[in-house]
Amino acid sequence: MLSIFQRKPKTCIGIDIGTSSIKVVQLKRSENRYRLETYGELQTYGYLERLNDPLQTKSLKILEAHVIEMVKELLKETGATTKNAVMSIPVFSSFVSVTDLPPMLEKELPRALVFEAKRHIPIPLSEVRIDWKVINKTIVDLEGGLSAGKAGKKGLTKFRVILIAVPKEVIAKYLRIAKALELKLLALELESFSYIRSLVGSDPSTICILDFGARSTSFTVVDKSFIQMSHSLDIAGSELTKALAHGMGIDFRRAESYKRESGLGAGGLGAEKELRDILLTFVDKIVLELERMIDSYQRKTKRKVTKLILSGGSGGLIGLEEHLKKRLKLNIEVANPWARVVRLSLLDPILKELAPRFAVAAGAAMREL
Ligand SMILES: Nc1ncnc2c1ncn2[C@@H]1O[C@H](COP(=O)(O)OP(=O)(O)OP(=O)(O)O)[C@@H](O)[C@H]1O
Ligand SMILES: [Mg+2]
Known part of the structure; x- marks a missing residue:
């Protein structure tokens, strides 16, 4: 249950299970800054050998056991100390679309979204978890003019929404991985949100x-x-x-x-x-x-x-x-996901080299801190 006394965790690991390698970053929140506690990367088992293997793509089912072993090894090697984790879901395992809806009353939005989801998502809606957010609203007044802001009582509004659908099977896989690793999974998010957080803030x-x-x-x-x-x-x-x-x-x-x-x-x-x-x-x-x-x-x-x-x-x-x-x-x-992260200066040369590959893991770790 949410409570006003509930505190955000102090440390969290961001986990990015990429096709070629797995990356983890552990950050600590201290005085409004992120502090880098540990990080690491492990090449995915047989990545180059499997370049022609179609199983490497869409579904990682067959690789799940390997993934668990690899993350376990990586967390051990990096000396990660917390169980709090946020994992990122790859863009290719999900459907993302940004759509401009025609002018409507705000209360009509949920129905319009179901309609949009059916139009954009190529698999049955019962098989996906859908999330959406309004990213822009514009009031259309009676004269047909446009103005940004709150809609009037009877005013029609044009909404721009982002729709995200992740197959339930993909979510279940990530939950199984977290469970097998005995992690406390605080959130699962699309990797774009992770890298936006670490790169744009x-x-x-x-x-x-x-x-x-x-x-x-x-x-x-x-x-x-x-x-x-x-x-x-x-x-x-x-x-x-x-x-x-x-x-x-x-x-x-x-x-x-x-x-x-x-x-x-x-x-x-x-x-x-x-x-x-x-x-x-x-x-x-x-x-x-x-x-x-x-x-x-x-x-x-x-x-x-x-x-x-x-x-x-x-x-x-x-x-x-x-x-x-x-x-x-x-x-x-x-990309420099370390820009807002306090770290040991002697690590700078290596962190600079790794920076573009760690934007997702670093951004995921920042999410709940
Ligand atoms: N110096 C380099 N020049 C060109 N390509 C490179 C270099 N270093 C790494 N790569 C390529 O970067 C890719 C790995 O990048 P990254 O770690 O971002 O991918 P991933 O997260 O595993 O994959 P995905 O996000 O697509 O699942 C590999 O294809 C590798 O060949
Ligand atoms: Mg990646």
Whole structure:
């Protein structure tokens, strides 16, 4: 039962079960600051060997036992001391849509949302948990004009809502993992909310975040520190490695190290050019999607996206920052989830290197503190 005497926990672990690795971050709240207590990452079992395995994608069912073992090992290795945990759910396991509803009375909203959910969610509503939030309201007055603020008694209101649906099966899996690890699961949230918390906080500007991971890439527009648009693509680091391996006739392991060593910075001749061209085919699909999303947001709201934050392990692709700068003509910033976290300064070089991969775990840990 909620009580006014209920205190927020002092320490919490954020857990991000990614396709290529699991990340954990333990933070402590002290005097309105977050303090980094411990962190760690463990490569997912056989990730590179399983690049062609479709089971690696959508359902992690078969991997559940491995995941439990890995998180257990990681928590032990990092010396995590609390059982309080927040876990993040990947964008590719859920359905997220931001929709503008036609003008209506506020009391009509719940029914309209069920209708919208049926339209946007490709599986039966009985199989998903739905969450929604109004992100913008505009009153439509009798003359048809628009004004922001509270709706009058009879006034119609235009709502922009974010709808999030997570399959009950996915939630059950996370609950089983937490139970097996004897964790006190304080919350489960979509990973976009975790990285918005660690990367944007209360910054009111219009920002786009790119989480360029291993299995999927998510794009999020955040404005006035709240999610306004969200989208994801099934093109990410794994796809780049697979394309290099197939295109150059090499195995996944070599393709992975070529990708990391040369990236888009490779020279203009022979094999290096081939590598760069293969990577660019995929990177430019992401750029195109980014352009579309930014353009659509700007046209709809007349607000200008001022910067792009580059997050996720593939965000570390050599030459990506310069390429995006040239193509998008935007300020590009590499994700830094440690910006509001007190940490030992001797850890700074390593934390800087890890930063783009830890935005989700750090943001999850911040949620309940
Ligand atoms: N220096 C680098 N250059 C290019 N790619 C890199 C580099 N370092 C890591 N990666 C890629 O980043 C990906 C891992 O990133 P991340 O840890 O964000 O993914 P994940 O969270 O496991 O995956 P997902 O979120 O898609 O489930 C891998 O595909 C890896 O190849
Ligand atoms: Mg990830």
